[in-house]
Structure formats: structure tokens, C-alpha cells
Amino acid sequence: MATSWSSSGTDVHLDWDPRTGRRGLADAIRDAVRTGRLEHGAELPSTRSLARDLGIARGTVTRVYTDLAAExxxxxxxxxPARVAAGGARLAARPRSRPEKPATRWSLQPGQPDLSAFPRAEWLSATRRVLQRTPASEFGYLEQRGVGALRVALARHLARSRGVVADPERIVVCGGFSHGISLLATALRERGNPEIAFEDPSLWVFREIAAAAGARISAVPVDADGLRVSELDSPAVVVTPAHQYPLGVTLAPHRRAELTRWASASGAIVIEDDYDGEFRYDRKPVGALQALAPERIAYAGTASKTLAPGLRMGWLVLPRSLVEPVRGAMAASGWRPPAMEQLVLAELLDSDAYDRHVRRCRAAYRSRRDRLLAALPEPLVPAGISAGVQLLLPLPESGPGEREVVAAAKRRSLTLQALGPHWIRPGAHPEGIVVGYGTPAEHAFLPTVETLLATFGDVIRA
Ligand SMILES: Cc1ncc(COP(=O)(O)O)c(C=O)c1O
Structure with missing residues (x-):
């Protein structure tokens, strides 16, 4: 199947099937030149960044560039940088049918890490080690909570890196938080507690998933100190204490204490969505809330920000009373994350390769955040703490509004996410843009930020 990618300054969309190798890549670039998608003088990505983005050897890209220069x-x-030669553009024949273009050229859509940073070499060697030493018996039908080796590796990792009270017996491996919230909503509903409160604002996707699993959704407002605990009146609540999504604040120490007191006193369940707790830039990350009340708080983590959302890998560390109900929900769903991926993730965690990768990403995202902040024009000042792979840019009351900014971005072929859809309660709310600065590949980051700045230049009144 064809693989599509965009180059940096030039944004050419090429269809390249990895199975066609070096020859296929050269054909794809020739085709882009012939059809005019790569114009005379257009700059190609460096061999290093293109090789990394495509997951091939740098030498292969160098060879392709050399061959095309010779032609x-x-x-x-x-x-x-390599550029399209004047003669190259003249080689252009009549434009052929174009491959389908992505909806926009650039994206700062939140929710995604830099996919080109996926640690392919480490994943490959971990896979090899797993295949060399794993007995065939491990490839049979799986225990509902997940592969034992991964639950042991996660227990160690989460205790060390996030202070989670984690025993392999209370860990359930799931398909990311999306799957985790569905399992929890099902288990709570079966226990006779169908209502789940969500932070307002929060990501609507998880509310929809919980509702599809039979939950009744209610809203609890968030302020500068995080969730307003005094307004809670539900048997369960989903909270993002380390880095509230999408406002970017953290749950203040007095609110953490208040929330755990409330849960212990009322017997409620707190679902801690620790989606990007690994990425804090101004200080050591605050430990997981779960450690304050492990029998009341269900901790949820995911590999979607540290590795890739396509892995569909996450984990729950549950109060003991929820282990069997969640295991039952998993059994009823008929699905569990594939054994091979679980074993490879365990290997990455045990071999320190996961920690090294997270450290590399932390440095890269911190630098992106700093560069973005340094470039922002008045009156844009990000809200929230220095953490994660996205930030909220509140918009001035005097305008421009969200719709205007998103529409202006679209005209410049940039995808932006407005704050608006995250609100639960109807009515007027502050407006803003949630900027996912982790999303572009490294080579596309600067042109994407330039496009964002140009967009604001279009709409900010002098
Ligand atoms: C607030 C929040 N929680 C959790 C996740 C991770 O979800 P999943 O593990 O299903 O990919 C995301 C991803 O965008 C998120 O924004």
C-alpha cells in the first residue's frame, strides 16, 4: 500500500510504497517533479530527516538524491539542501492524475506525538529479542488482564517514574485510554453506578465512549486550580490531574487532598487519566494522584504520547474492588491487545530503551514549546503549565474568535483545534486554540509554526 508523506518547506505529497524500495522512492520524487508538485528551486528535506520520517537508511535517501541529481x-x-533543478522542472510532462492530497498541508491538531520519532530501531531489536527467547506457550489465548511480563514491567516502571502504587495483580493492559474508559464505564455500570462526571472542559471523545458503554455523563467545572471538587456529586469522576486537558493547568495540592478525601468519604471512584505525565519541563513531574488513595483511584496511562497512538496500548492500575469487574468487561469485549506488542513493550521497559526514548522526546518537545512561545505575537499568552505536547492559547475577548482563527488557518492549509467543542455545559465560554506542537515531524515544525504565525497575522487586529 502506498505511504504518503509531506516534505518540509515544500509540502509535496508523495505516494511511496516501502516495498518498492530505493527505486520506488526515486520514481515518486521524479513524478512529483514532472507533475509540478515539486517546483523549480523547491527545497527537499535533509537526507537525515527524510530517512527518519520514512524509517529507511539515510544512505538510501542519499543514493536517491545522488541518482536524481545525475539525471x-x-x-x-x-x-x-537538495533542490529541484531548473532542468528538472523542464522535464515536466503533462500533469498526470494526482494522488489524493491530505485535507491540509500543516497540522497542529492536538493529541498526537511526533510519529516520525517512533523508536523503530529499538522496537525492532526488542522484537528480535522477544522472538528469540519467548516460549511458544506465550502466544496462546491471553489472560484478560494482559501478559504477565508486561504487568510486572509496568508495575516497576510506574512505581519508579510516577509514584504509582502498582502491583501486577491490579494492572489491566488495555487498548489505550479510549478502551480503558470503555472498560471502566462498563464495570461501573454493572456495579449499579452508571453516572460518570467529566471535567468541563475535557476531550469529548472519551465522554462519547463512556456514554456508548452505558454511562450517564455529568460535568464538573475546572478553574485555575483544576477540578472544582466541591461541586462533585457523582459516584465516579474522570480527572487529568498532572496536566488538565485542554486548559493545561495542574490540580493544585489542596485540591488533590480534597479530591482524595471526597472519594474516601463518599466511596466514589476517581479515574486518573495520566495521558502525558512523563512530559513536564519546568520541574520534576508531580507524582500520580493514585498513590494518595489506591483503593479509590483507578490510574490510567497510555503509550499514545510516548510512543504512538497507532500501537493502541494503555494500562489501568485498579482499586482491588474493580479488578474482577474490569476483567469481566474485557472478557465480554472479546478483544485484548495483541501478545506480541505487549511482550515488546515489556522488553522496552525492562531494557531502559523506553526511558531513554522518553528523555529524548522530553528534550525535543520542550525545545518546540520554547520556540513556539518565543515566536508568539502579542496578545497571545499560553495558559497552563510547561508540560505535555499541546498548549492552550486563550483568545482575547476583543477577538478574533475561534471560528475566525480556524477558518483563517484552513485558508493557509493548517489544521487547528478550537477549545469550543471541549465544553460540556452550554452557554458562553472563553475561547481559545489548543495547539498540538508535538504533531508535526521535526523537519516540518518550523514551517508549521510560521504558518500559525501568518494565520494570526491575518486575523489579529492591529
Ligand atoms: C486527555 C487525553 N487523555 C488520554 C489520551 C490518550 O488516549 P488513547 O490512549 O486512547 O490514545 C489522549 C489522547 O489524545 C488525551 O488527549
Whole structure:
């Protein structure tokens, strides 16, 4: 199947099937030049970044560029980026049918890490080690809570990195938080507690998933100190204490204490969505809330921000009273994360490769956040703490509004996410843009930020 990618300054969309190798990549670039999608003078990504984005050897890309330079398509010179040569553009024949373009050229859609940073080499060698030493018996039907080796590795990792009270017996491996919230909503409903409160604002996707699993959804407001605990009146609540999504604040120490007191006194369940707790830039991350009341708080983590959402891998650390109900919900769903991926993730965690990868990503996202903040024009000041892979840009009351900004971005082929859809209660709310600065590949980050700035330039009144 064809793989599509976009190059940095030039945003050419090429269809390249990895099975066609070096020859196929050269054909795809030739085709882009012939059809005019890569214009005369257009700059190609560096061999290093293109190789990383496509997951191939840098030498392969170098060879392709050299061959195309010899054919007159590209001009290359030491220390300068490869460009489409004047003669290359003249080689253009009549435009052929174009591959389908992505809806927009650039994206700051929140919710995604830099997919090109996926640790392919580490994943590959961990897979090899797993295959060399795992007995065939491990590939049979799976225990509902997940592969034992992963639950042991997660217990160690979560205790060390997030202070979670984690025993493998209370861990359930799931398909990301999306699956985790569905399992929890099902288990709570079966126990006779169908109502789940969500932070207002919060990601609507999880509310929809919980509702589909039979939950009745209610809203609890969030302020600068996080969830307003005094307004809680539900048997369960989903909270993002380390980095509230999407406002970006953290749950203040007095609210953490108040929330755990409330849960212990009322017998309610708190679902702690620790979706990006690994990424804090101004200080050591605050430990998980779960440690304050492990029998009342269900901790949920995910590999979607640290590795890739496509892995569909997450984990729940449950109060003992919820282990069997969640296991039952898992059994009834008929699905569980594949054994091989679970074993490979365990290997990554045990070998320190996961921690090294997270450290690398933390440095890269911190640098992106700093560069973005340094470039922002008045009157844009981000809200929230220095953490994660997205930030909220509140919009001034005097305008522009969210719709205007999102529409202006679209005209510049940039996808932005407005704050609006995250609110639960109807009525007027502050407006803002949730900027997912983790989303672009590294080579596309600066052109994407430039497009964001140009967008604001279009709509901010002088
Ligand atoms: C607030 C929040 N929680 C959790 C997740 C992770 O969800 P999943 O593990 O299903 O990919 C995301 C991803 O966007 C998120 O924004």
C-alpha cells in the first residue's frame, strides 16, 4: 500500500510504497517533479530527516538524491539542501492524475506525538529479542488482564517514574485510554453506578465512549486550580490531574487532598487519566494522584504520547474492588491487545530503551514549546503549565474568535483545534486554540509554526 508523506518547506505529497524500495522512492520524487508538485528551486528535506520520517537508511535517501541529481532532476551541493533543478522542472510532462492530497498541508491538531520519532530501531531489536527467547506457550489465548511480563514491567516502571502504587495483580493492559474508559464505564455500570462526571472542559471523545458503554455523563467545572471538587456529586469522576486537558493547568495540592478525601468519604471512584505525565519541563513531574488513595483511584496511562497512538496500548492500575469487574468487561469485549506488542513493550521497559526514548522526546518537545512561545505575537499568552505536547492559547475577548482563527488557518492549509467543542455545559465560554506542537515531524515544525504565525497575522487586529 502506498505511504504518503509531506516534505518540509515544500509540502509535496508523495505516494511511496516501502516495498518498492530505493527505486520506488526515486520514481515518486521524479513524478512529483514532472507533475509540478515539486517546483523549480523547491527545497527537499535533509537526507537525515527524510530517512527518519520514512524509517529507511539515510544512505538510501542519499543514493536517491545522488541518482536524481545525475539525471538532472535535483541539484545538490555539499552543505546545502537538495533542490529541484531548473532542468528538472523542464522535464515536466503533462500533469498526470494526482494522488489524493491530505485535507491540509500543516497540522497542529492536538493529541498526537511526533510519529516520525517512533523508536523503530529499538522496537525492532526488542522484537528480535522477544522472538528469540519467548516460549511458544506465550502466544496462546491471553489472560484478560494482559501478559504477565508486561504487568510486572509496568508495575516497576510506574512505581519508579510516577509514584504509582502498582502491583501486577491490579494492572489491566488495555487498548489505550479510549478502551480503558470503555472498560471502566462498563464495570461501573454493572456495579449499579452508571453516572460518570467529566471535567468541563475535557476531550469529548472519551465522554462519547463512556456514554456508548452505558454511562450517564455529568460535568464538573475546572478553574485555575483544576477540578472544582466541591461541586462533585457523582459516584465516579474522570480527572487529568498532572496536566488538565485542554486548559493545561495542574490540580493544585489542596485540591488533590480534597479530591482524595471526597472519594474516601463518599466511596466514589476517581479515574486518573495520566495521558502525558512523563512530559513536564519546568520541574520534576508531580507524582500520580493514585498513590494518595489506591483503593479509590483507578490510574490510567497510555503509550499514545510516548510512543504512538497507532500501537493502541494503555494500562489501568485498579482499586482491588474493580479488578474482577474490569476483567469481566474485557472478557465480554472479546478483544485484548495483541501478545506480541505487549511482550515488546515489556522488553522496552525492562531494557531502559523506553526511558531513554522518553528523555529524548522530553528534550525535543520542550525545545518546540520554547520556540513556539518565543515566536508568539502579542496578545497571545499560553495558559497552563510547561508540560505535555499541546498548549492552550486563550483568545482575547476583543477577538478574533475561534471560528475566525480556524477558518483563517484552513485558508493557509493548517489544521487547528478550537477549545469550543471541549465544553460540556452550554452557554458562553472563553475561547481559545489548543495547539498540538508535538504533531508535526521535526523537519516540518518550523514551517508549521510560521504558518500559525501568518494565520494570526491575518486575523489579529492591529
Ligand atoms: C486527555 C487525553 N487523555 C488520554 C489520551 C490518550 O488516549 P488513547 O490512549 O486512547 O490514545 C489522549 C489522547 O489524545 C488525551 O488527549
Amino acid at each position: 538532472g532532476y535535483l541539484s545538490t551541493s555539499q552543505g546545502a
